[in-house]
Amino acid sequence: MPTAFRARKVLFVRERTDRKDLMTTLGAVFRPQLPPERLRDVAQAADKAGLEQLWLWEDCFLESGIASAAAALAWTERLHIGVGLLPVPLRNVALTAMEAATLHRLFPDRVLLGIGHGVQSWMAQVGAQAESPMTLLREHLTALRALLRSERVTTDGRYVKLDDVALDWPPATAPAVFSGAVGPRSLRLSGEAADGTILVAGTPPEKVRRARELIDEGRAAGGRTDHHEVVAYLHAATGPDGAARLAAELERWGDASISDIGAAGNADAVAEAVLRLANAGADTVILQPTADEPDPEGFVRFVAEKVRPLVP
Incomplete structure (x- = not known):
């Protein structure tokens, strides 16, 4: 490890000493631009390599x-599978609860599910x-969490x-x-009514910090004192053409x-980019x-x- 990077890593740990745990969980996304039949190889490569989490999307169309998560969980032994996220306008909350409960019983402690407004044009x-995505999300979160609490x-x-x-x-x-x-209203709602928050790629560190503040405002309003996990996506590209692919992706x-x-x-x-978000x-x-990643398993x-x- 280069000396300069080691020094920055030590500084990062010192800056986080007020956090209850210093461990940053790391994962990757299986982009749905890949055909479903590619999922098995990617999930098994992640599992074998020791990756902690593999996240999936339910993007239209x-x-x-849920189907992808069930298959990935069945094909792997220890990998945690997340879905970030399920658009609630498409789903009856009872169905969401049934599917979530089934996955959690079949694969205990390996499932991470997120819900959200969905892309309004879709x-x-x-x-x-x-008409009111915020009202729908609040009602869905409240009912879903209650059903999953039996x-x-x-x-x-x-x-x-x-x-x-x-x-x-x-x-x-x-x-x-x-x-x-x-947005601020959604972040406060997440702090109040959800157990964790998913932040999209394109959220820089200063906005992650502000998101934490807004989430905490919602937690205070809802009297929440339990742990609230914040998951942040980060655009990444590797290889000799990585910089060019990343620039095109951001565009x-x-x-x-x-x-x-x-x-x-x-x-x-x-x-280093991961540490900045974690800090x-x-x-x-x-x-x-990137959507055109040439080697998803790699x-x-x-x-x-x-x-x-x-x-x-």
Whole structure:
């Protein structure tokens, strides 16, 4: 490890001494731009390499988050599988709870599920756009977490309506429910009503720090004192053409003018970017490859074998 990077790593640990745990969880994304049949090889490569988490997306109109997660969990032994996120306008909350409970019972302690507003233009395409996405997300979070706590739920909300509903096969222990959030209102809602927050790639360290503050405001408003996990995605590209691919990716996302939201190059460069997000308040950093990543299996091995040893 280069001396300069080692010094920055030590400084990072010192700056985080007020945190309850110094361990930063590391993971990667399986992009749904890859066909579903590629998932098995990528998941098994991640599992064999010792990667902690592999995250999937339920983007319209690409791949199912739940079906993909079930397959990836069945193909692997220890890898944690996350879905970030399930768009609630597409889903009845009872179905979400049933699917979540089934996965958690089949694969205890290996499932991470997040829900969110969804992309509003996509929701409009399928006739599911809500007039008040915030109200829908709050109602869905409240009912989903109650069902997963083995509660019997009756509610007559604006969007979520349940009449004496309880799961016959709830998880043995109530799992964390994550919420995707971007704006201040969504971040406060996530702190109040969810167990963790997912931040999109393109969130620089200063905005991660501000997101933490807004989440904590929501937690205080809701009287929450439990742990709240913050998951941050980070654009990443490796290899001789990594910088060019990353630049093109940021251009596609409309983020080319934002600094410090991606990393290209070797493991040291990527690890430094991870540490900046972690120092800003991210508990988990998920490396997001470019949509045209030429070697997805190699990418997850790179994260597990090269970057992981450089991150506390």
